[in-house]
Amino acid sequence: MRYALKFALVGALALAVPFNSALEARPVAVAGVQHQRVLPLEGGRNFRDLGGYRTADGRFVKWGLLYRSGSMTGLTAADYAALDKRGIKVVCDFRSTAERGAEPVQWPRDNFPRVLADDYVMDNGQFLPKGDPRSVTPEQVRGAMAASYPRLLTQFNSQYRRMFGELLAGHAPLAFNCSAGKDRTGIAAALLLTALGVPREGVIADYMLSNQTLDPAKLMAGRAMASSPFAALPPETLKMLVGVDRSYIEAAFAVVDAHQGGATGYLKDELGLGPVEIARLRKLYLATRG
Numbered sequence: 001m002r003y004a005l006k007f008a009l010v011g012a013l014a015l016a017v018p019f020n021s022a023l024e025a026r027p028v029a030v031a032g033v034q035h036q037r038v039l040p041l042e043g044g045r046n047f048r049d050l051g052g053y054r055t056a057d058g059r060f061v062k063w064g065l066l067y068r069s070g071s072m073t074g075l076t077a078a079d080y081a082a083l084d085k086r087g088i089k090v091v092c093d094f095r096s097t098a099e100r101g102a103e104p105v106q107w108p109r110d111n112f113p114r115v116l117a118d119d120y121v122m123d124n125g126q127f128l129p130k131g132d133p134r135s136v137t138p139e140q141v142r143g144a145m146a147a148s149y150p151r152l153l154t155q156f157n158s159q160y161r162r163m164f165g166e167l168l169a170g171h172a173p174l175a176f177n178c179s180a181g182k183d184r185t186g187i188a189a190a191l192l193l194t195a196l197g198v199p200r201e202g203v204i205a206d207y208m209l210s211n212q213t214l215d216p217a218k219l220m221a222g223r224a225m226a227s228s229p230f231a232a233l234p235p236e237t238l239k240m241l242v243g244v245d246r247s248y249i250e251a252a253f254a255v256v257d258a259h260q261g262g263a264t265g266y267l268k269d270e271l272g273l274g275p276v277e278i279a280r281l282r283k284l285y286l287a288t289r290g
Contacts, residue, residue: 025212035063038213041082043074046181046214050189052290053206055197059282060290065172068189070181070214071095071224073103080108091115092163092176094156094184095224096122102224103179113175116166118159124228126151127241133232141233141240142247145183149252152187160188161271164195168280179224182210182244187252195267195281200253207249216242 025037025048039047047070051063064086072091075083090113093100097119107113126148128136163176178184186207193203219242220231230241259266267273273281 025209037209039067039082041079042076043079045070045072045074045218046185046210047072047175048181048209048213050193050206053193053196053198053202054290055282055286056199057197059197059286059288061193061196061198062285062287065174065285066167066192067173067175068181068185069175069177070185070219071099071103071179071222072105072177073222075105084108084111086173088113088173088175090166090171090174092159092166092174092188093117094159094176094178094188096120098122099179099224103222114171116159116162124230128230128233133230134234136233136237138237138240141237142245145241145245146247146251149183149187149248150255152184153252153255156184156187157270160191163188164192164271164273164277164281167192167284168277170284172284179222180210180214180219180242182207182214183248186210186244186249190249190252191267191271194256194263195271195273195278196285197282204246204249208244208246210244214242 035049035051037048037052038044039049041047046068048068049063050066050068051061053061055061067086067088093105093115095103095117099122100117105115107115126144128141128144163174166172166174176185176188190203190207193206194200198206216238219225220238225231230238233241256263256266259269261268267278
């Protein structure tokens with residue numbers, strides 16, 4: 001109850017970002033078929049389909065093959081059945097050892113995806129300035145969050161490489177997730193959409209959708225957040241931490257753009273995605289119609 005009261009002021013997180021029909025959180029109709037950006041799951045957390053985004057060459061990301069999500073610990077039996085129908089083969093779980101222990105996912109034994117995860121310790125302190133959390137300001141959190149994104153690029157490079165390896169092998173439908181589905185997952189989605197040729201503004205718009213599709217009260221009420229220092233933050237400050245801000249993903253893109261050869265060079269040197277790999281990804285996951 002105290003979490004629900006605390007986050008009553010945090011519910012309206014959406015920032016003023018222009019969306020086209022393929023970028024909105026509501027269902028999208030393409031050629032008479034309804035595609036849902038946010039999966040209608042009873043216990044889903046920011047579980048979204050990356051389909052429908054238009055690339056610079058006029059193609060579209062295929063629906064039903066690439067999914068991003070937060071923790072899947074709340075999935076119900078009905079949710080598992082719905083996901084089984086989608087045929088998800090692989091889940092790349094970016095969560096730490098402690099996060100996975102606090103919020104385990106009980107996939108049905110008879111039919112479950114292959115889950116790829118690494119054991120590591122997540123330093124949540126990198127998302128906050130030093131000092132008493134109760135006195136931290138929104139601007140301080142915004143700065144700390146933006147500063148953390150370049151570090152996440154480096155820390156999760158091997159996991160992002162593994163995700164792309166699975167995709168290049170055709171192991172899809174594939175889902176990738178962290179706890180909230182916005183930071184580690186947000187960077188992974190940004191790299192993937194960039195590799196597929198989605199223009200930068202479209203990539204950022206997808207990133208910003210977490211302000212509409214992630215319930216901050218439910219996130220903070222989860223077991224993974226129960227002992228975190230985040231709960232002590234003032235509501236307006238917490239808003240900057242549990243939401244997303246354009247400056248966060250732009251900090252990651254600043255690293256990508258500064259790499260020799262820009263995004264193309266970064267994808268090749270840091271993720272092993274040269275011209276051959278990029279062409280294969282686009283052949284597998286793009287279509288001529290949205």
